[in-house]
Amino acid sequence: MLSKSPPVVWRSRIYRYRLIGCKCKNCGRVHYPPASACPYCSSRDLEEVELPRVGKVLSYSIVYAVDSDARERSPVILGLIDLGVTRIIAEITDANPEDIKIGSQLEAVFRRIGEDGETGVIIYGLKFRPVI
Amino acid sequence: MCAARPESSVGIRGWGVYIPRFRISMVEIAREWGWSDYQWKALGMVERSVAGPDEDSTTMGVEASINALKRANINPSDIGAVFFGSESKPYAVKPSATIIAEVLGITPLTMASDLEFACRAASEGLRASIGLIASGMVKYALVVGSDTSQANPGDVLEFTASSGAATLILGGSSGSAAYFEGSFSYITDTPDFWRREGSPYPRHGEGFTGEPAYFKHIVEAVRGLMDSLGLKPSDFNYAVFHQPNGRFPLKVGEMLGFKAEQIKLGLVTPIIGNTYNGSALIGLARVLDYAKPGERILVAPFGSGAGSDAYSLIVTDSIDESRERAPTVDYYIKNKVMITYSQYSKFRRLLRVIRE
Numbered sequence: 001m002l003s004k005s006p007p008v009v010w011r012s013r014i015y016r017y018r019l020i021g022c023k024c025k026n027c028g029r030v031h032y033p034p035a036s037a038c039p040y041c042s043s044r045d046l047e048e049v050e051l052p053r054v055g056k057v058l059s060y061s062i063v064y065a066v067d068s069d070a071r072e073r074s075p076v077i078l079g080l081i082d083l084g085v086t087r088i089i090a091e092i093t094d095a096n097p098e099d100i101k102i103g104s105q106l107e108a109v110f111r112r113i114g115e116d117g118e119t120g121v122i123i124y125g126l127k128f129r130p131v132i
Numbered sequence: 133m134c135a136a137r138p139e140s141s142v143g144i145r146g147w148g149v150y151i152p153r154f155r156i157s158m159v160e161i162a163r164e165w166g167w168s169d170y171q172w173k174a175l176g177m178v179e180r181s182v183a184g185p186d187e188d189s190t191t192m193g194v195e196a197s198i199n200a201l202k203r204a205n206i207n208p209s210d211i212g213a214v215f216f217g218s219e220s221k222p223y224a225v226k227p228s229a230t231i232i233a234e235v236l237g238i239t240p241l242t243m244a245s246d247l248e249f250a251c252r253a254a255s256e257g258l259r260a261s262i263g264l265i266a267s268g269m270v271k272y273a274l275v276v277g278s279d280t281s282q283a284n285p286g287d288v289l290e291f292t293a294s295s296g297a298a299t300l301i302l303g304g305s306s307g308s309a310a311y312f313e314g315s316f317s318y319i320t321d322t323p324d325f326w327r328r329e330g331s332p333y334p335r336h337g338e339g340f341t342g343e344p345a346y347f348k349h350i351v352e353a354v355r356g357l358m359d360s361l362g363l364k365p366s367d368f369n370y371a372v373f374h375q376p377n378g379r380f381p382l383k384v385g386e387m388l389g390f391k392a393e394q395i396k397l398g399l400v401t402p403i404i405g406n407t408y409n410g411s412a413l414i415g416l417a418r419v420l421d422y423a424k425p426g427e428r429i430l431v432a433p434f435g436s437g438a439g440s441d442a443y444s445l446i447v448t449d450s451i452d453e454s455r456e457r458a459p460t461v462d463y464y465i466k467n468k469v470m471i472t473y474s475q476y477s478k479f480r481r482l483l484r485v486i487r488e
Contacts, residue, residue: 014234018235068488069487094184110194110195112186112187112188118487132467
């Protein structure tokens with residue numbers, strides 16, 4: 001049985017590919033990834049918005065104990081990134097840990113983010129890298 | 133008087149490339165496998181690019197396409213055809229073209245398919261796109277050439293097989309950065325290089341890849357183009373050939389009567405390697421990064437199996453508007469991190485690892 005089911009991968013593709021979040025029409029706040037209700041005021045009156053592709057590092061963590069399918073890119077850097085309208089957590093790529101500082105400017109980039117073994121689906125999505 | 137060729141109504145609206153930042157030197161590869169330095173010096177090589185562990189031909193194709201879209205400055209949903217040329221598809225069955233079209237916001241009202249013809253697949257997409265646009269069937273077409281080329285470890289191919297991508301967005305000639313004057317294809321059944329179903333690495337016919345394959349097909353395609361347009365080598369400011377190594381493009385150019393000065397700007401393989409479907413198109417992109425209005429460019433991709441297409445392009449006044457909207461080929465050439473052979477082996481998954 002697939003551990004990463006194709007329907008789940010398919011349903012999430014648009015916000016993973018294009019950095020699409022949701023803006024609440026009631027409280028005006030933006031969240032990512034999209035949810036069926038606003039995480040701040042619970043309103044279901046939401047609209048999809050495209051988020052800025054450039055942001056700043058608010059905090060980050062260097063992960064050495066990674067999944068076996070991430071072994072080739074260990075250590076993995078996970079960042080809390082401020083996009084202005086909201087904050088998101090994403091992997092930081094194309095950088096060594098010493099390259100990343102609080103406040104570093106990053107931009108979204110399309111990469112492989114996982115796979116279901118050697119024969120299952122490949123999961124693509126957005127990571128962040130230092131701005132080029 | 134000749135009727136206008138259909139190609140002249142079609143032009144390049146945007147171009148974009150992506151070259152991964154990792155590089156491995158020829159010295160490092162030769163040291164690992166005990167090759168003499170003569171081996172890589174004879175190929176005219178210095179170093180080559182390597183895709184990172186979270187990259188493949190699809191992700192690189194997306195990056196090149198985003199750059200091309202920035203230059204084209206068009207609405208993605210106006211693109212009616214997406215062609216992805218590669219011989220290193222992440223999926224044997226399932227198109228990369230649909231992924232790229234979805235990421236860019238081109239879906240769902242579009243054609244999309246992956247093409248295979250060794251290093252020439254994307255070029256077939258270009259000729260098909262010219263026809264689709266000239267006939268009025270689609271407004272814009274996006275053609276991607278992208279490869280993370282494979283080489284059997286220890287094979288001489290390891291010196292050149294690299295990673296990179298190029299995207300061209302074609303549309304009507306009005307407002308394009310360069311328009312086509314003509315195109316010409318020359319195709320035969322020639323087994324110079326192949327990879328069998330299920331085989332992880334390609335095989336090649338050593339010297340057989342040269343005279344009857346690369347040289348024969350490019351010479352015939354370029355001569356066919358020049359004859360049909362009434363042009364001679366000195367009429368071109370630049371000539372870009374498929375570049376499997378650093379020597380072949382100079383030699384085929386000489387055979388056709390081109391001078392090294394016409395070829396050098398578009399010759400990128402010595403410093404980034406052979407990016408297969410990206411090879412001639414990255415060379416063309418570098419020429420577009422510098423070319424001036426009115427200049428004429430010859431482009432001749434080649435693919436084993438075997439075939440070549442030759443195109444003549446005229447640069448227009450619009451080229452300066454779009455040039456600065458995306459990173460140039462030279463930016464990616466300079467943006468590099470040298471890696472060891474063991475890092476290369478790990479990144480490209482040449483090591484046998486049991487995943488838990």
